[in-house]
Amino acid sequence: MPVKPEIAACFDELKSMRQHLHSCPEIGLETVRTVAFVKEQLDRYGIGYEDIGVNSLLAKVEGRGPGKTVAFRADMDALETTEETGLPYQSATKGRMHACGHDGHTATMLAFARYLADHRDLDGTVLLLFQSGEEGFGGALEVVKDGLFDKYRIDCMFGMHNWPGYAENQIVVHHGTAMASEDRFDLVIRGRSGHASVPHACVEPFAAVADFIKGAQSVIARRISAHDKAVISITQVHGGSAYNIIPDEVVVRGNVRTTCAAVQDRIEESLGQLAAGLEAIYGVTATFAYHRKHPPLVNSMPELAVAAATRVVGRENVLTEELPAMGSEDYAFFMQNTKGCFVWIGNGVDSPVIHNSKYDFNDQVILTGASLFAELLEEVMK
Ligand SMILES: [Zn+2]
Ligand SMILES: [Zn+2]
Incomplete structure (x- = not known):
């Protein structure tokens, strides 16, 4: 079973949103315009939200009755480097670039939000966190300090990162540590x-x-x-x-x-x-x-993620024996507060590495990522 057809049907719109975000990167905790753009889309989908942390945003989709609370996270910030892709939608600001694909992560979360807007027939609550300041600015900690886990009893939380070197239809799930401290x-x-x-x-x-x-x-x-x-x-x-x-x-x-x-x-x-x-x-x-x-990012629900990923890309494309990356991720702070999993989705075998001035997010990952989130939710709500 490939990506969700309802999500694939919006691909052109999702791609253009991602490319728009790519052209106007913001650094660290200063994700003001990005948050405004996300709010605009959530308003269109009829999804409510609240500000949290520093220029982060928490969208909330309530189902038809009580149940589990499941959170998903996308990071939104860019890097201080000058883009050299020459793409028609390349960064409009010299010295700023979406070189880690957080533009794509934001678009993926918007794709999932749009899907959820039409699929509210669930018992429980879904929280979508659009997070600032992942690239060393403490954005996740600001969200935790602002009481994400005090305001909501979050049963589990999921996130993803695009990963150059793997094919678009490959998903990596680590048992235990996925990223280093x-x-x-x-x-x-x-x-x-x-x-x-x-x-x-x-x-x-x-x-x-x-x-x-x-x-x-x-x-x-x-x-x-x-x-x-x-x-x-x-x-x-x-x-x-x-x-x-x-x-x-x-x-x-x-x-x-x-x-x-x-x-x-x-x-x-x-x-x-x-x-x-x-x-x-x-x-x-x-x-x-x-x-x-x-801290190290430790996955506590890998089996569930493997089951969900299998439904999107097939078991043969779900890799579970990969070594953890020695890079770090501030998503690790969320895993100190609840259970969950952080997966990698291939950005293409020949993709330049992240943080490289010629890197670009692969738009196909929006479809894989949003479908994976939808399957994770179904798996948790079973
Ligand atoms: Zn990065
Ligand atoms: Zn990143």
Whole structure:
């Protein structure tokens, strides 16, 4: 059974909505025009909504009687990069681009909203969350802080991301972790500056920096189980201003990804110990700060998602053995508050990767995604 015919029948309109959204990308929590556009469509469909978080929107479809509350989420924000696709609908703003396909996710949710408007014969409530600020701006947390899970007893929640490298008719469902956590750290090493010719008269910070960078690599090799997945990347080193001056201070920054919360704890502890040890060895002051940005995204209802996806694309096109991505997703915060699943839908085998200036969302995914949401809902309401 392929995509829902009622959804496929609106393809031209859905495609033009997606391409319109693509041409006017908005960044972070500033999704004002996008929200206005979504509201306009929801008004046309006769679906009510409320503002939530920061420039996010919660649409609500109530069925004929009481029942489960099922939520779906689409992200809406774009990226600060300049588009190079040359498409007729390419971004009208230099330095802003829908390079992650959130224009398509928004259109997919609108397609599902339109479908629901004609299918209100269900017991329960469907919530459609149009979310701002996924690309590192804390949009999901703002929605949680604004009381999404206090106002509504949400039984389960579903989301999707388009995924280059898979065919349009392939859906990936992970059992357990689908996306990694993301943490960031800052290490400030303070010594005492002086002339480069007399390092013994200074407190030289760079040797400590070198030790930290090497030591961070051995945290993965020696403190983390070979069965766990983790990445530590040093991404910035700042310090020094002249050939002949030993500087006072060097700053090191980095990024940590894991697929398991216990590994996150272990890495935070290990890097902190490594930093503290530098003080005794080198006589520097080492100030270490570890910031948790996103938890791992853990799917708790994969079987249900496989059943729903099978009805849209056939079991042979539902992939369940794929490795989790080491990228992160703020949808993970929702999975800390309710059950659910976050799936990937192929954006085409030859599609440029997300966040690339030549990337474009594949409009066929609107049909697959909205049909999948409809099947997920049916599966939950069974
Ligand atoms: Zn992205
Ligand atoms: Zn994205």
